[in-house]
Amino acid sequence: MNHYLIFLGKLLAVIIISSCIMTFVHTFPVFYHYKNLSFYSIAMFAVMSIFLYFFLYKSLYAKDRQKFISVTLLNMFVRMAGSVVILLVYKSKIDPPNNKFIISFLIIYVIFTIFETYFMVSLADKKHENNAL
Secondary structure, three states: OHHHHHHHHHHHHHHHHHHHHHHHHOOOOOOHHHHHHHHHHHHHHHHHHHHHHHHHHHHOOOOOOOHHHHHHHHHHHHHHHHHHHHHHHHHHHHOOOOOOHHHHHHHHHHHHHHHHHHHHHHHHHHHHHHHHO
């Protein structure tokens, strides 16, 4: 259970860092009106990261050796589909005057991609250690 708390602490740090970065980005007039999208995106990626971590951690001990890779690929698909959906819904409901909202979304996307890559690599290393034993 300790590993879950460590993960949640790191995720909380990423949420705080990305919120601070986005608060700064939204001080610029061109991005000011896209605050809601940014914070919805942070929430979406945070929830997706939690689910991904739990599924990947469970896959470490699965008999099927390909489960870890399958979960990773499924995450990539869900992440891309979720991103497209949130951007399309935002575009249709809010009807922003330009497409600059995509830039603030991409900043969050990159931050969470780096974070997920970091913990997936650490879990993959752990999986490798388990298989070596």
